[in-house]
Amino acid sequence: MKSQLMKAFFITTIAILAACSLSAQDYYDYKELDTLESYLENSFLKIGVGYWMPNGELSQFIDNSPLFELAYVVPDSNKNRSFEIGIQLAVPQQKEFFLITDGIEQFEVEATSIVNGYLKFNKYFFKKPNSKLGLGIALGIASIFVDPLDAAGAQSLDYDSVNSVLVAPGLFLDHTFNDDSMVQFSIDVQYTPFKMERAVTRDLNSFTVVPKIAYRF
Numbered sequence: 001m002k003s004q005l006m007k008a009f010f011i012t013t014i015a016i017l018a019a020c021s022l023s024a025q026d027y028y029d030y031k032e033l034d035t036l037e038s039y040l041e042n043s044f045l046k047i048g049v050g051y052w053m054p055n056g057e058l059s060q061f062i063d064n065s066p067l068f069e070l071a072y073v074v075p076d077s078n079k080n081r082s083f084e085i086g087i088q089l090a091v092p093q094q095k096e097f098f099l100i101t102d103g104i105e106q107f108e109v110e111a112t113s114i115v116n117g118y119l120k121f122n123k124y125f126f127k128k129p130n131s132k133l134g135l136g137i138a139l140g141i142a143s144i145f146v147d148p149l150d151a152a153g154a155q156s157l158d159y160d161s162v163n164s165v166l167v168a169p170g171l172f173l174d175h176t177f178n179d180d181s182m183v184q185f186s187i188d189v190q191y192t193p194f195k196m197e198r199a200v201t202r203d204l205n206s207f208t209v210v211p212k213i214a215y216r217f
Helices: 002-023 030-041 056-060 151-156
Strands: 044-052 065-076 081-090 098-101 106-127 131-148 161-176 182-195 203-216
Touching: 044 182, 056 203, 065 203, 106 161, 131 182, 161 203
Parallel strands: none
Antiparallel strands: 044 065, 044 203, 065 081, 081 106, 098 106, 106 131, 131 161, 161 182, 182 203
């Protein structure tokens, strides 16, 4: 049921964006509408798991973590490409607590979860009957949700998350089975220039490596 609701949500989102774009034109291009309908008929949901491995300043505070992904994919087989919109969730282990200050005292803060939302463009450059190799680039927003360890820290921490732009190039391999199910192996590198306000270590830039496996039913 949840899968159907998520697919309906993604279809509605894409349809609204397409409708807004088409309505801005001086005339209706019915061929484009037919193409859009064809894309949506071939679209699919995929679910995946991976391993989130931060590097740089962020890795001093947050350890590696399992990652879960849900994405809606719209293929364009005529041009050997696809588009997707997705969300990722990681629940990290804290290596060292973040430290924020009110100018007098310092307070410990921990990361409770990491959520990434993205739009991605994929291009296939090598194809066999049941396999495709390609490159992708994702753009989106990354958020680290944080929580102070004590009440005094809660008074100084007036935000719930640290947000950053997300840029993530990646390499992937799709293998399709006879029943049209598909497994995807991929590795992404996520660049996230986080900055934490009023923190002792403000800059939390990271190049995060994310190997993943995903499945389409």
